[in-house]
Amino acid sequence: MTVMGMSLLDFARGPAINTAMAVFVLGVLWRLVSLLGLPRSVDRSRPKAGVPSAPMAALAGIWRHMGTPRGFGPMSMFQVFNGWIFHVGLAVIVFGFAQHMLFLKGLFGLSWPVLPTSVITLAAYVTLASLVAALVRRMTHPVLRLLSTGNDYVSWLVTVLPVVTGLLAVSHLGARYETLLALHILSIALLLVWFPFGKLMHAFLVFITRAETGMTYARRGVKT
Amino acid sequence: MPDTGQDRPTLGDSLAARGISRRSLLKYAGYLAGLMALPPMASRAMAEALAGAGRQSVIWLSFQECTGCVESLTRSFSPTIEDMIFNLISLDYSETLMAASGTAAEEARLAAMEANKGKFILVVDGSVSTRDDGIYSTNAGKTNLAVLKETAAEAAAVISVGTCAAFGGIPAARPNPTGAVPVSEIVTDKPVVNISGCPPIPDAIAGTIAYFITFGKLPELDHLNRPRAFFGDSIHDRCYRRPYYDKGLFAKSFDDEGARNGWCLYEVGCKGPVTYNACATLKWNGGVSFPIQSGHGCLGCSEPGFWDQGGFYKPLSASVMGNNAVLGGAAAAGLVAGAASVAMARRRRAAAMAAASKPGETK
Amino acid sequence: MAHDAGTGAALTGMVDSLMQEVARALTALAETGTRAAIDLRSLPLTPADRDQLAARLGRGEVAATLDVGGRTEVWETAYAGVWWQRHLGAGDHVAGETLEITPLPDILQSHADDIAAAALRLARDLHDTKETADA
Numbered sequence A: 001m002t003v004m005g006m007s008l009l010d011f012a013r014g015p016a017i018n019t020a021m022a023v024f025v026l027g028v029l030w031r032l033v034s035l036l037g038l039p040r041s042v043d044r045s046r047p048k049a050g051v052p053s054a055p056m057a058a059l060a061g062i063w064r065h066m067g068t069p070r071g072f073g074p075m076s077m078f079q080v081f082n083g084w085i086f087h088v089g090l091a092v093i094v095f096g097f098a099q100h101m102l103f104l105k106g107l108f109g110l111s112w113p114v115l116p117t118s119v120i121t122l123a124a125y126v127t128l129a130s131l132v133a134a135l136v137r138r139m140t141h142p143v144l145r146l147l148s149t150g151n152d153y154v155s156w157l158v159t160v161l162p163v164v165t166g167l168l169a170v171s172h173l174g175a176r177y178e179t180l181l182a183l184h185i186l187s188i189a190l191l192l193v194w195f196p197f198g199k200l201m202h203a204f205l206v207f208i209t210r211a212e213t214g215m216t217y218a219r220r221g222v223k224t
Numbered sequence B: 001m002p003d004t005g006q007d008r009p010t011l012g013d014s015l016a017a018r019g020i021s022r023r024s025l026l027k028y029a030g031y032l033a034g035l036m037a038l039p040p041m042a043s044r045a046m047a048e049a050l051a052g053a054g055r056q057s058v059i060w061l062s063f064q065e066c067t068g069c070v071e072s073l074t075r076s077f078s079p080t081i082e083d084m085i086f087n088l089i090s091l092d093y094s095e096t097l098m099a100a101s102g103t104a105a106e107e108a109r110l111a112a113m114e115a116n117k118g119k120f121i122l123v124v125d126g127s128v129s130t131r132d133d134g135i136y137s138t139n140a141g142k143t144n145l146a147v148l149k150e151t152a153a154e155a156a157a158v159i160s161v162g163t164c165a166a167f168g169g170i171p172a173a174r175p176n177p178t179g180a181v182p183v184s185e186i187v188t189d190k191p192v193v194n195i196s197g198c199p200p201i202p203d204a205i206a207g208t209i210a211y212f213i214t215f216g217k218l219p220e221l222d223h224l225n226r227p228r229a230f231f232g233d234s235i236h237d238r239c240y241r242r243p244y245y246d247k248g249l250f251a252k253s254f255d256d257e258g259a260r261n262g263w264c265l266y267e268v269g270c271k272g273p274v275t276y277n278a279c280a281t282l283k284w285n286g287g288v289s290f291p292i293q294s295g296h297g298c299l300g301c302s303e304p305g306f307w308d309q310g311g312f313y314k315p316l317s318a319s320v321m322g323n324n325a326v327l328g329g330a331a332a333a334g335l336v337a338g339a340a341s342v343a344m345a346r347r348r349r350a351a352a353m354a355a356a357s358k359p360g361e362t363k
Numbered sequence C: 001m002a003h004d005a006g007t008g009a010a011l012t013g014m015v016d017s018l019m020q021e022v023a024r025a026l027t028a029l030a031e032t033g034t035r036a037a038i039d040l041r042s043l044p045l046t047p048a049d050r051d052q053l054a055a056r057l058g059r060g061e062v063a064a065t066l067d068v069g070g071r072t073e074v075w076e077t078a079y080a081g082v083w084w085q086r087h088l089g090a091g092d093h094v095a096g097e098t099l100e101i102t103p104l105p106d107i108l109q110s111h112a113d114d115i116a117a118a119a120l121r122l123a124r125d126l127h128d129t130k131e132t133a134d135a
Helices: A008-036 A054-064 A074-096 A098-108 A117-140 A142-147 A150-171 A177-197 A199-219 B011-017 B022-035 B042-052 B068-074 B081-088 B102-115 B144-152 B163-167 B202-215 B242-247 B324-356 C014-032 C047-057 C112-134
Strands: B056-062 B089-094 B121-125 B157-161 B192-195 C036-039 C063-067 C071-076 C082-088 C094-101
Touching (some): A008 A199, A008 B324, A074 A098, A117 A142, A117 A150, A117 B242, A150 A177, A150 A199, B011 B022, B011 B081, B011 C112, B022 B042, B022 B081, B022 C082, B022 C112, B042 B202, B056 B102, B056 B144, B056 B202, B068 B202, B081 B089, B081 B202, B089 B102, B121 B163, B157 B163, B163 B192, C014 C047
Parallel strands (some): B056 B121, B121 B157, B157 B192
Antiparallel strands (some): C036 C094, C063 C071, C071 C082, C082 C094
């Protein structure tokens, strides 16, 4: 398979991934700088007596959102638990697979021990199932469905595509390995391009918002 | 000896005349059937077909090449079944192997072309120079380009032997000063089979020619026109070190513990996963070994553009042609865009506050 | 090569199914005279599998070594009609290996063309000898 005289694989790991990485860096910095540089209003209210310091409040906010508050129903529990599964799964795949470590080593020069392919494959299947469960819940839960926009579905798709194409590439299913590898890299390129402009940006923003929420609530004396 | 009534003696006749028994032919057919993954019961019929065929005329042209491909095919320690191919063909022209030289050699080529018009197999090793009408590689006062066009016009089929003839190879590597192209870019009106490799496995060259003689047609080819029988599986799929890859056990350098234990060579640049060839099964030097077994990763020599793939010792997955200048530029652009939107937001807020305050009063 | 660990030692269980196939082919040979052949090199047999197959088929009454473009070894297994045929190529590595289910492997028979050629040669040799003797 050829694109503009080069093989699909050459295209994927040449122009495609390079352009995507450039868009990713540009987009992430743009959004981070413009968000963090926004003028902030000074809170002139007096904080409640005996509240923790701002950094402690920030940490508490981050910690509190890691789980589900008591009193929430089983479906909320499922949502948080399922979220943990695919986030940890994705981390295992991205950092535990030898080929991915080598890719990152090529970019940043760091290397670390890796896991056997069988463990990674299992993690990938679990992650895939978890992502599908998340989508099913999003599409069936009446409130969640109302809240969902195209952004959510696109973000889901660009996350699931690398997992699917990666599994196909490892098991040589559907096409020749180099074609599958090229599709896998292209799916990463798609993820990188979408990342700064869609909800995947939460990877950078999630702890900022949770810290901010924690500090605001603490100042007002909200107890957990 | 049975009279076949043909002009040319049959292979059976010419073999008998040299004291080569029909058993040899049967053994060769069995060997060939095994090589090409044909049903084993076909070998008897193949032996009969071979015995009845005429010796196949072959014209071998060498262009921008290193003679490694000819060496690969003719290397031999003792008369063996693999050498049988030389009894099946009549090598009517080969600059490397023929005794004749000069004008006599060129006449031999034209005579063979005339005598076997439309029937001979043209084997080419080496790529074809095209820049400035191909004057960078000439022979007997003619450019390779002209000789290829002239000879291929009369051939039954063309076999590009080696990566240079098949895909351009090293002469076509950047910056390709001679404008080297593969044979298939010049010969477009005939079947061109690619037996790639640097050099190709001799059994793949001989097997393809023998298949053509036996069945009168070319074997099944892949998307790069390589015979599937030899190029159907990747080196990685057939590698005896594959279990280590699956377990995530990799040699990190050529002299570490992993290398001594025979672990997978992926991290030191093995291109086995994207390279299609039969090295891992047929092996080299009479089945003695192949590069990975000798401790070195696969270079990917049977794939197009193998010379320009970013480094033999770079892991396959790390072969991203990263561009720091582009990334740095993107980072700078991102910072500028962010700063600009901050400035805009601050200016808008200042304007809004000014409008909300009494005229003349500023914050 | 010493580093075949992980690929060479284990039994895959392929021999069981292979023996079933041999049994079917041998029954067919006995009942209808249909000959068959199984290409051993096309099967992913480990060295351990190969040893197991050789042990289960055993050795019969006939064994022959041929000098035909390199060495060829043919022997009848303990089951009459099941022959093991091994062609050796350069450096004595195995160039072809089959199980032949047949009354007699083709390669052991003299081909009609070879017989005709030999008859001519023998007649000529006798003629030459006579001429030499007469001279």
